[in-house]
Amino acid sequence: MNGPEIHIAFAPELGLFVPHGRRGPATKVVTDGSSTLGHVVESLGVPLTEVGTLVVDGRAAAPSHVPAAGESIEVRPVERPQQVPGAPLRFLLDVHLGTLARRLRLLGVDAAYESTDIGDPALAARSAAEQRVMLSRDRGLLRRRELWAGAFVYSTRPEEQLRDVLHRFAPVLRPWTRCTACNGQLRDATKEEVSDQLEHGTRRSYDVFARCGACGRAYWKGAHHEQLEAIVERALTEFPGRTRGLSSGRRHDPGDRS
Template structure:
């Protein structure tokens, strides 16, 4: 490639994508957009914040010229997603994160089977949901409504990162962790056909999903779930 030579500097938060080489000089073809150059360097545009050339901000469509000094900043937090209520879509590998977001009352769609990147991207666009994934190829698809890379493999760290990055409104205990439907209070009689004998004898307060009908009560795992909720609320107010 014999095009113009440009100089790139990436924010430290992007070190994962550029193999920790935060400064580099590249030769471009003289026609590709800066967005294409950034992605070619390994950074999904979902993770790139503002782009600056010699001290002025430019769009991803800007075509670099010789000796440009380009600064690729990280996404500002909290990140605002304009034009739609904040909703998420998670791929097949993020089931635990999906359930925890739903536990906190965050509108979270989740595909429990691998429907493929094109279908996920189309669903993100159709429902205007932020795609959360560790698949960099998926996050590069142009038809995505919006997207974000999930940096950690540990669910508790994933949750903290999503809450810090997007600051969604939290309404704990308001959504079904199985299907994302909204919960409503229910009597024991209304959910009796979904309860085992021991549960019927031991509990009196129930909720039920308006979509799938699943029943909820403060069972054996409630303390563990309560700890997740407390930590999320503490982090938000802290």
């Protein structure tokens, strides 16, 4: 490019996306004179889903702003907790985030998940159609304009991924109320209603059950309950005051049906 020169500085929180040579103090960038500030920021590696306020010569500016020669630009990270206007908070996760999806569902968070790779255009279209926040580690996907909203998942470790999403978006937590298999709502069920899914030992040993209203899957407090209980208790301890409508009686184990 051979156009206006600007100076741009990225917040340290965005360092993961920025080449080493552009981290720290403001660096010089030559623009083409017609591209928007949002395009310039993304061309330097930072998805706009991770950008909060854009400050141009001390004043907030929109991503549609076209930089002029000599402007000093500060790129700040998204403020937390992040507000997503216009729809109930719900998520869509790509094929690589299955464990995170199941843990969000365990906490009662609406988390749709694609278990197969349907491609970026289809994911972005679903995000827009269902007004879901797209969670992904795919920067290209997060740059798609048709997304309703999106967020980069910074860690590869499920426990850190969960903590980051809960910290960033502050969703209401309703543990033990969603099917971890399909995201449907759980309801209490009698042993007779789910008997066709029970082995003899389970039928003899357990009396409290739930069933998914969408896929019909049965749940009970199974062998892995303590492990799942630890995930739930850790989230409730780290993020107090987030629960709503939690029933102490609904303690079925969404991770173990055997």
